[in-house]
Amino acid sequence: MIVRQKPNAFKILFTLRGSVIPQIYPQVLFITLLSAIISAVQHSIPSSFSTYGAVPFTVLGIALSLFLGFRNNATYQRWWEARGLWGQLVFDSRSLTRQIISFIDDETEVGRHTQRSIIRLNIAFVHALRHRLRSTSPWEDVESFVEPDHHNDIHQARNLPEYLLRLMGKKLGYSRRQNLSSDLMIQNMDNTLSSLTVVLAACERIYTTPLPFAYTLLVHRTTYLFCFLLPFGLANSLGWATPLVCGVIAYTFFGLDALSEEITDPFGIAPNNLPLTAISRIIEINLLEALEETDIPSEIVPIDGYFLQ
Numbered sequence: 001m002i003v004r005q006k007p008n009a010f011k012i013l014f015t016l017r018g019s020v021i022p023q024i025y026p027q028v029l030f031i032t033l034l035s036a037i038i039s040a041v042q043h044s045i046p047s048s049f050s051t052y053g054a055v056p057f058t059v060l061g062i063a064l065s066l067f068l069g070f071r072n073n074a075t076y077q078r079w080w081e082a083r084g085l086w087g088q089l090v091f092d093s094r095s096l097t098r099q100i101i102s103f104i105d106d107e108t109e110v111g112r113h114t115q116r117s118i119i120r121l122n123i124a125f126v127h128a129l130r131h132r133l134r135s136t137s138p139w140e141d142v143e144s145f146v147e148p149d150h151h152n153d154i155h156q157a158r159n160l161p162e163y164l165l166r167l168m169g170k171k172l173g174y175s176r177r178q179n180l181s182s183d184l185m186i187q188n189m190d191n192t193l194s195s196l197t198v199v200l201a202a203c204e205r206i207y208t209t210p211l212p213f214a215y216t217l218l219v220h221r222t223t224y225l226f227c228f229l230l231p232f233g234l235a236n237s238l239g240w241a242t243p244l245v246c247g248v249i250a251y252t253f254f255g256l257d258a259l260s261e262e263i264t265d266p267f268g269i270a271p272n273n274l275p276l277t278a279i280s281r282i283i284e285i286n287l288l289e290a291l292e293e294t295d296i297p298s299e300i301v302p303i304d305g306y307f308l309q
Contacts, residue, residue, distance in 0.1 A: 035231035082266035133267035
């Protein structure tokens, strides 16, 4: 994720990291070259495109801008909702840990073991959720926080984060049966656990429900058609300035299209996606500190304004 703050004008013009230029430069270059060829033909044979006007392109450009704007709003809403859910995950994880540390009796070895077990399962849940949303292998990050007795079960679970939540719920039930906490506090902790379940379900909803393909296809086709035909309408009036104008317009439209395509999956590893690894590390550090652990990993910090995913 890009976290660069207030870059100067020079950096804005030439920064590539986080930009969509590497994705769209072939299309922009093609439109610019096409515009140059059409301008050369118009210059050599002035009457070649004299009958074409810019009015149809103005109307189509306005319609395309509305389509792209609506699609970008929809994709940004998905991105922002995903960020809100991971903010809720941080809040719920800290709250559950505070409740466990404060209200589960730690005067006995059983109580201390239960506290440690639930909090470490919470860390495992966070890592498992990240890997599920990215379709990557979770075992390197998860296994060390789960008791060896459950390793076989977690490898068989089809939905690992959901299984870990159920395991945490069983630990809370065990705490109630062992009278390690009052029924009221167990209920409060279970409510926090339910909030984690809501976060899981909402993230899965975003992950498994992309924007309608037909709408995306319509925007793609209209963008290509508009940028391809635009030089024919501008060559007569703009002359040799046509390649520059068409290149800028192509960069704008193709760029908006590519950016919305990139952030439609906010859980990915593209530069403009959410820094799930960094957020997971923050939660891990906070929860291990609550357990008074000494072997705590360092926080992930942005490098040159860029968060590693």
